[in-house]
Amino acid sequence: MEKTLQLISGNEALALGAYHSGVQVAAAYPGTPSTEILENLARFKDIYAEWSTNEKVAMEVAMGAAYTGARAMVSMKMVGLNVASDPFMAASYTGIIGGLVIICADDPQIHSSQNEQDNRHYARMAKIPMLEPTDSQDAYDLMGYAFDISEEFDTPVMLRTTTRISHSKSVVDLNRTRKVKNDSPAFFFNQQKYIMLPVNALPRHALMEKRMLKLKEYTETFPLNQISWGKRDLGIVTSGVAYHYAREVFPEASFLKLGMTWPLPEKMIKDFAGQVDRLIVVEELDPFLEDNIKSMGVEVTGKEFIPLVGELNTQIVTDSSIGVGLIPESEKILPPAEGLPKRPPLLCPGCPHTGIYFVLNTLGQRTKLLKSKDDGPQEPKLIITGDIGCYTLGAYPPLSVLDTTACMGAGIGQALGMARAGVKSKVVAIIGDSTFMHSGITGLVDAVYNQGHITIIILDNRTTAMTGHQEHPGTGISAQGEETFAVDIESLARGIGVKDIKVINAFDIKALRNGVKDSLDREEVSVIIVRGSCAMRVRKRANPRKIDVEKCTQCNYCLSLGCPAIQSADGQVFIEPTLCAGDICTICEQLCPLKAISA
Amino acid sequence: MRTVMSPEGDIGMSNAKMEKINLLVTGVGGQGVVLASDIIGETALAAGYDVKKTDTLGMAQRGGSVLSHVRLAPRVWSPLIKDGTVDLLLALEKLEAARWSHFLRPGGIAIVNNYEQPPLSVSLGQEKYPGDGAIAAALKRRTDQVYFVDGTVRVKELGNVRTLNIFMLGCFSVFSPLDVETWRESIARRMPENIREINLTAFETGRKEIEGVRIGKS
Numbered sequence: 056m057e058k059t060l061q062l063i064s065g066n067e068a069l070a071l072g073a074y075h076s077g078v079q080v081a082a083a084y085p086g087t088p089s090t091e092i093l094e095n096l097a098r099f100k101d102i103y104a105e106w107s108t109n110e111k112v113a114m115e116v117a118m119g120a121a122y123t124g125a126r127a128m129v130s131m132k133m134v135g136l137n138v139a140s141d142p143f144m145a146a147s148y149t150g151i152i153g154g155l156v157i158i159c160a161d162d163p164q165i166h167s168s169q170n171e172q173d174n175r176h177y178a179r180m181a182k183i184p185m186l187e188p189t190d191s192q193d194a195y196d197l198m199g200y201a202f203d204i205s206e207e208f209d210t211p212v213m214l215r216t217t218t219r220i221s222h223s224k225s226v227v228d229l230n231r232t233r234k235v236k237n238d239s240p241a242f243f244f245n246q247q248k249y250i251m252l253p254v255n256a257l258p259r260h261a262l263m264e265k266r267m268l269k270l271k272e273y274t275e276t277f278p279l280n281q282i283s284w285g286k287r288d289l290g291i292v293t294s295g296v297a298y299h300y301a302r303e304v305f306p307e308a309s310f311l312k313l314g315m316t317w318p319l320p321e322k323m324i325k326d327f328a329g330q331v332d333r334l335i336v337v338e339e340l341d342p343f344l345e346d347n348i349k350s351m352g353v354e355v356t357g358k359e360f361i362p363l364v365g366e367l368n369t370q371i372v373t374d375s376s377i378g379v380g381l382i383p384e385s386e387k388i389l390p391p392a393e394g395l396p397k398r399p400p401l402l403c404p405g406c407p408h409t410g411i412y413f414v415l416n417t418l419g420q421r422t423k424l425l426k427s428k429d430d431g432p433q434e435p436k437l438i439i440t441g442d443i444g445c446y447t448l449g450a451y452p453p454l455s456v457l458d459t460t461a462c463m464g465a466g467i468g469q470a471l472g473m474a475r476a477g478v479k480s481k482v483v484a485i486i487g488d489s490t491f492m493h494s495g496i497t498g499l500v501d502a503v504y505n506q507g508h509i510t511i512i513i514l515d516n517r518t519t520a521m522t523g524h525q526e527h528p529g530t531g532i533s534a535q536g537e538e539t540f541a542v543d544i545e546s547l548a549r550g551i552g553v554k555d556i557k558v559i560n561a562f563d564i565k566a567l568r569n570g571v572k573d574s575l576d577r578e579e580v581s582v583i584i585v586r587g588s589c590a591m592r593v594r595k596r597a598n599p600r601k602i603d604v605e606k607c608t609q610c611n612y613c614l615s616l617g618c619p620a621i622q623s624a625d626g627q628v629f630i631e632p633t634l635c636a637g638d639i640c641t642i643c644e645q646l647c648p649l650k651a652i653s654a
Numbered sequence: 655m656r657t658v659m660s661p662e663g664d665i666g667m668s669n670a671k672m673e674k675i676n677l678l679v680t681g682v683g684g685q686g687v688v689l690a691s692d693i694i695g696e697t698a699l700a701a702g703y704d705v706k707k708t709d710t711l712g713m714a715q716r717g718g719s720v721l722s723h724v725r726l727a728p729r730v731w732s733p734l735i736k737d738g739t740v741d742l743l744l745a746l747e748k749l750e751a752a753r754w755s756h757f758l759r760p761g762g763i764a765i766v767n768n769y770e771q772p773p774l775s776v777s778l779g780q781e782k783y784p785g786d787g788a789i790a791a792a793l794k795r796r797t798d799q800v801y802f803v804d805g806t807v808r809v810k811e812l813g814n815v816r817t818l819n820i821f822m823l824g825c826f827s828v829f830s831p832l833d834v835e836t837w838r839e840s841i842a843r844r845m846p847e848n849i850r851e852i853n854l855t856a857f858e859t860g861r862k863e864i865e866g867v868r869i870g871k872s
Binding site for chain 1: 683704755795
């Protein structure tokens, strides 16, 4: 028995839970905090697992598989569901044959995202059941329920996790082994179910409403909707990781912990509310449980004192509860030590983005722009629309090269919009290779079709770096490590109709500067592919650069690269040999006006 | 050189079996904080504890500050530790020790690697790296049990700077209620064959180092 106990993350537990539940097809696009779910599944060679081009395609792959009776799943970060929302709604209408589970990983606190949207609203909108784990054991167990519910009620099931659950490790009893329910998937002709023409979609909607009534009955007896009685003066309804914070702050209260948060067990909630003096909800982000409980006519409070913004923790729940007299004042906590320098994330030593960013910084006089930002509104000399990836870190000083970042693929459309609105400055869009595959291609087609005079710089580091180096259609390697066809960005752009395409070595400053200058001067759409492997993937590091202190005049020009290997102590700049990427990079060596840097 | 900054205190944790321990492991992206906290968690599980551990990573893996919360108890609820309740702070870099000092409980223990990795803002001259006195003062707001160890120097002598995280585990192990053999087993399980020996050596070196610091003080 001991052997089945393991300390694993929520994401590993979801992957193992799905595997043991007999999942046959899994698709995903990498996105923090969901990435490790598919990474862990891809290791099993008896299932099919893919990195899809984007979340929409992933959802469609999983839908198709589920139509054949295979058990299928798709995993994504919360904003991924925005991309996949079209097929997501359709899947609710058509229903499935084999179980279809959609894992959505929300990111309260925006640890690594562009917003903190609460995806629980999606389950309500799509009229599908939703499950929420509180820890890794729940994640493992709920995956089993998710597939069963999906098949029993002919519906996709949403499993909603959050960063804190996905990335925390806790002890799990892995008490199941893999069982495949349908080992000979087949697609059977059924136009009324699968073709969403108005004539079919309207009756399907009616079926969805009937399905919801059945699910409302089911949730009343769902085993992971659990009441634990304590003192009756305070009852707490909660779900997700908030359950643990609340348990710790209110050790004596009564709890209704919800493992299934849509539809809600109305009878159970009313019964629980009727047996406690005061009812509160402790939940992260929006008042989802609270509002829905209020609409049952039950008196409850929650967001009146629990914050709407950011993730919760024991301290926040404590402080909020003191504020409304739920618990007595406790000792004052110590503030953080003052005046400490911050340590924000940086582009790595040897990063292939540093060189092009330095060129854009100097051509666009970005440092000057930053210094004069208090002098009133001003248009940058070079407007640079950004995108989502490691390269978003270029927004920070000293490089400061981005003007916008909204969502995956947005930079190209935004650049075109600005150019067409008639800005005086040149407009450049920056996008990574994986992001370009995800949702940059359609933007490029639009730019060519509508003839915007913009320059699109594709930073091709041959991987999806930010999320931990996943493969993508441009790398020619599948999620399960097999060689496959590599989509060639240059031919793709040429096929779309871009005439000016340059491929430039990411570590050649002179070529980068000349290339960018040339493209900016053109009255057409131009594409620059800046190619260089992600430094984290280069194993061979030889000849770290050194600074000759005799030649160095402390002009600090090299420090403006923002390379973590270039440091300064006691007024002398030096290169930390254990950090420098050496021969693969040499950008500082190319830049040093005094030729003081060499191997 | 050993920097000893605190008087010999009552460790409290090494003798009887502790009911529960809240532990913070911190450092800079790339130093191996996450692996170290994983090994702590796995060792505690092997010793029969309930364990939760969580990292604040996100974008921080690119050279930013990294923090792992590890909690051991008969039953652990929240994965995140409440402010002011950390029993032991294990810091692989000095500035990061000061940054999280407010999490320490009164009388908690801080083990700090005497190593400075300046953030970019310091290199650019925009901010100042705090002196040893300021770092010790931040920690001493909570506790006198502050132990500085020369981990980076020791693992350089061993010939592999990447073993720093395991060296620091060695330092921690002396204060922990977990059996030394259980520690060795879980380290060995996590390390590929070619670096297993050197990591186990780093672990022993860490144990000796912290004992030396403790004895050296009296």
